[in-house]
Amino acid sequence: MPSSFLALTSFKDKYSTSPSSFQVSSGREVMENSASLQESSLAPSNGTLGNSSLSPSIVTDHMCASALPHVQHSHNPAFISQSSRDLASLPPLDASFSQSTASLIHTQGNKDVSWSLDRLQMFLDLPENTPAPNQLVESSTGVLASEDHNKKTNWQEWADDLINVVDPDWSKILDNTNVLNPRVEVPKPSGDISKQQPQFHQNQLVPHGEFSSHAYPSSTAPPTKPRMRWTPELHEAFLEAVNQLGGSERATPKGILKLMNVEGLTIYHVKSHLQKYRTARYMPETSEGTSEKRITSIEEMKSIDLKTSIGITEALRLQVEVQKQLHEQLEIQRNLQLRIEEQGRYLQMMFEKQKKVEDEKGGVPSSASDDLLAPLPGSKHPPCNNGKSDSEALEQDHSRTGIGPGNAGTNEDKSSSGVSTKLKMLETESTVHDESGFSVSKRARTEK
Amino acid sequence: MKFGKRLKQQIEETFPTWRDQFLCYKELKKLIKLISSALPIAAEPTKYGKAEAEFVYMLNNKIDKFNTFYMEQEEDFIIRHKELQQRIKRVMDKWSSNGSRTEYNDEMAKIRKDVVDFHGEMVLLENYSNINFTGLAKILKKYDKRTGGLLRLPFIQKVLKQPFFTTDLVSNLVKECENTIDEVLFPIEEDKEETKEQKGAIMVAREPVKGIFRNTVAALLTMEEIRRVSSTKDHFSLPPLNLSHSHLIHSFQLNSPIPIL
Numbered sequence: 001m002p003s004s005f006l007a008l009t010s011f012k013d014k015y016s017t018s019p020s021s022f023q024v025s026s027g028r029e030v031m032e033n034s035a036s037l038q039e040s041s042l043a044p045s046n047g048t049l050g051n052s053s054l055s056p057s058i059v060t061d062h063m064c065a066s067a068l069p070h071v072q073h074s075h076n077p078a079f080i081s082q083s084s085r086d087l088a089s090l091p092p093l094d095a096s097f098s099q100s101t102a103s104l105i106h107t108q109g110n111k112d113v114s115w116s117l118d119r120l121q122m123f124l125d126l127p128e129n130t131p132a133p134n135q136l137v138e139s140s141t142g143v144l145a146s147e148d149h150n151k152k153t154n155w156q157e158w159a160d161d162l163i164n165v166v167d168p169d170w171s172k173i174l175d176n177t178n179v180l181n182p183r184v185e186v187p188k189p190s191g192d193i194s195k196q197q198p199q200f201h202q203n204q205l206v207p208h209g210e211f212s213s214h215a216y217p218s219s220t221a222p223p224t225k226p227r228m229r230w231t232p233e234l235h236e237a238f239l240e241a242v243n244q245l246g247g248s249e250r251a252t253p254k255g256i257l258k259l260m261n262v263e264g265l266t267i268y269h270v271k272s273h274l275q276k277y278r279t280a281r282y283m284p285e286t287s288e289g290t291s292e293k294r295i296t297s298i299e300e301m302k303s304i305d306l307k308t309s310i311g312i313t314e315a316l317r318l319q320v321e322v323q324k325q326l327h328e329q330l331e332i333q334r335n336l337q338l339r340i341e342e343q344g345r346y347l348q349m350m351f352e353k354q355k356k357v358e359d360e361k362g363g364v365p366s367s368a369s370d371d372l373l374a375p376l377p378g379s380k381h382p383p384c385n386n387g388k389s390d391s392e393a394l395e396q397d398h399s400r401t402g403i404g405p406g407n408a409g410t411n412e413d414k415s416s417s418g419v420s421t422k423l424k425m426l427e428t429e430s431t432v433h434d435e436s437g438f439s440v441s442k443r444a445r446t447e448k
Numbered sequence: 449m450k451f452g453k454r455l456k457q458q459i460e461e462t463f464p465t466w467r468d469q470f471l472c473y474k475e476l477k478k479l480i481k482l483i484s485s486a487l488p489i490a491a492e493p494t495k496y497g498k499a500e501a502e503f504v505y506m507l508n509n510k511i512d513k514f515n516t517f518y519m520e521q522e523e524d525f526i527i528r529h530k531e532l533q534q535r536i537k538r539v540m541d542k543w544s545s546n547g548s549r550t551e552y553n554d555e556m557a558k559i560r561k562d563v564v565d566f567h568g569e570m571v572l573l574e575n576y577s578n579i580n581f582t583g584l585a586k587i588l589k590k591y592d593k594r595t596g597g598l599l600r601l602p603f604i605q606k607v608l609k610q611p612f613f614t615t616d617l618v619s620n621l622v623k624e625c626e627n628t629i630d631e632v633l634f635p636i637e638e639d640k641e642e643t644k645e646q647k648g649a650i651m652v653a654r655e656p657v658k659g660i661f662r663n664t665v666a667a668l669l670t671m672e673e674i675r676r677v678s679s680t681k682d683h684f685s686l687p688p689l690n691l692s693h694s695h696l697i698h699s700f701q702l703n704s705p706i707p708i709l
Contacts, residue, residue, distance in 0.1 A: 227515065227516065227519055227611070228519075229519055229522070229611060230519075230522070230523045230526055231526070231617065232526055232529075232530070232617075232621075235526050235527065235530060236530075239530070273523065273527075276523060276524060276527055277527050280524070280527045280528055280531050281531065312557060312560075312561070313557075313560065316560055316561060316564045319564050319568065319660070319661045319664075320564050320567065320626075320629055322661065322664050322665060322668070322697065323564070323567055323568045323571050323660075323664050324626060325668065325691070325692065325697075326571050326572075326574075326575060326664050326667055326668050326671075327571045327574065327619075327622055327626075329668065329671060329689065329691070330571070330574045330575055330578050330671075331574075331619065333578060333671070333675075333686060333689075334578060334613075334615065336686055336687075337578075337581065337582075337585070337686065338608065340684055340686075341604055341605065341608060341684070344601060344684060345601060345605060348601055
């Protein structure tokens with residue numbers, strides 16, 4: 001893959017310059033590179049590469065989509081532009097630094113989109129002779145899986161190379177900024193940047209052993225998602241290892257990795273996690289000095305306005321209250337969203353199955369549709385709050401009655417109207433659900 | 449455009465370091481417009497297929513970004529949570545038995561503030577997750593509507609499983625935090641509505657750098673706005689939000705630079 005190496009070497013070259021220029025220039029350059037990968041006219045030998053990278057990673061119902069792994073088929077150009085974007089979008093540790101990078105980041109983000117818009121326009125103008133317009137949207141997932149495996153090893157090497165280049169510069173730079181500003185606003189990892197690279201390429205991590213119950217759901221198929229998702233249990237194991245090795249300052253990533261003995265965990269993950277951990281420990285100790293200032297400012301607040309002065313504790317309590325409410329609403333909203341989508345999916349599935357049955361037709365549509373319609377949405381999530389169990393039962397009843405008309409009819413008209421009836425049922429169902437504080441009447445009024 | 453405006457407001461209100469991490473809704477809308485105007489689906493299926501692939505590609509990139517950011521934050525939260533627990537334990541062990549009531553109180557005050565802020569940040573991350581999801585859902589709906597495609601359903605199923613939307617871990621941490629707060633850190637007391645308003649005003653006015661409280665208020669109000677009755681309601685839309693103490697929360701905007709109307 002000549003062009004990928006081209007990207008690699010130019011990436012490296014750019015890298016040896018200062019960080020801020022790196023962020024802007026290499027990002028842009030990398031995007032150009034990946035753009036050139038896509039455009040057949042510019043990259044001679046990249047027919048398949050260019051097109052396969054366009055294949056989206058849509059998981060259809062036909063795939064055994066267990067959680068994440070299948071989903072994020074990272075495409076080659078996506079890797080390049082992705083990682084550069086991530087490198088560029090790293091949160092700054094210093095106020096002044098943040099000023100410059102904030103604007104950079106923003107332009108970077110917009111550049112993404114405008115770049116893509118440009119590319120799209122080029123697409124639309126291109127004549128039909130673009131090479132091998134193979135499966136783009138439909139069914140490309142199977143192809144993609146195999147292709148991805150081949151590419152993975154290449155990217156591993158690329159990533160390793162990059163890390164060796166990246167490591168010394170970044171850690172030096174970041175150590176400096178770290179010293180200047182120990183009080184980190186939002187604790188972010190300092191040495192994490194270089195480790196970002198391999199995390200894209202590592203296999204999906206599934207910490208086995210006693211952590212698997214809470215760890216990221218494991219899949220039987222070979223994982224493609226490289227990111228490591230930490231859990232409290234994993235962190236506990238990490239802490240244990242660190243303590244055994246004499247504390248966060250003395251423990252080395254290698255030692256920790258060995259002690260933890262978790263399958264799939266790499267030294268990069270441990271390294272970055274250790275960095276974060278050190279930062280987090282360092283922060284409260286320094287905050288002991290600075291928090292005095294904060295407390296005095298709150299004291300000032302009190303003295304300034306005696307009539308409506310509030311104690312710190314009370315102010316905090318108010319804050320917690322508002323936060324709690326937001327949390328609660330978010331939970332409710334999320335559950336609702338999940339359920340709505342679930343119902344939509346179920347409906348769609350049923351609709352498709354019915355269509356299939358009628359297409360294949362001739363014989364026994366009624367019994368077949370009975371089979372299809374019989375399994376209720378058992379896949380519905382059990383409701384979070386107990387208060388919702390009533391509405392759930394209600395929902396089930398509605399579904400049953402909704403399915404009723406579908407069962408009765410056997411010819412096309414009735415079943416299609418059955419589907420639309422079900423749709424209406426769903427609408428009213430979601431209205432009925434909203435017992436946890438939603439205004440049912442409002443919704444009913446606006447119903448079409 | 450209403451969601452777009454709300455999203456923009458939310459982004460403006462949020463932490464500076466988070467600003468770039470949200471969905472670029474407007475840009476995606478432009479993309480849709482471009483696609484829909486240039487390519488009626490019937491006309492040239494291959495080109496349309498490419499355009500859709502392009503769109504999907506962009507969305508996937510966004511999702512990757514969300515995931516990365518979210519998991520970074522999540523990791524941080526796990527670490528901080530543990531640290532806070534240990535801190536509390538340390539302080540309690542150290543000072544609850546000895547005399548020195550004032551030092552104990554001071555330390556507890558610091559911890560209290562930190563825990564509350566920590567709680568706030570986690571909730572705001574949940575909000576981040578949700579608002580991006582909502583944005584994605586809306587964009588997909590627009591796409592299907594404008595281009596006549598069938599992208600929405602399968603795609604959203606995929607999104608539902610993404611790390612950035614599977615917020616259970618953070619949710620658990622939040623609950624644990626709330627338990628800690630309720631049991632350990634705060635005595636229980638009821639406040640009257642009027643004093644709450646005043647407190648809120650002061651908090652917003654003089655809040656130290658992070659602005660978590662202001663952010664939270666903004667998030668709640670944005671949510672309320674987004675879920676107001678919309679013209680494009682279908683069976684995938686969320687019902688309106690019924691916020692308790694809505695009036696109170698609205699009053700907290702008193703000194704906010706960007707009023708959310």
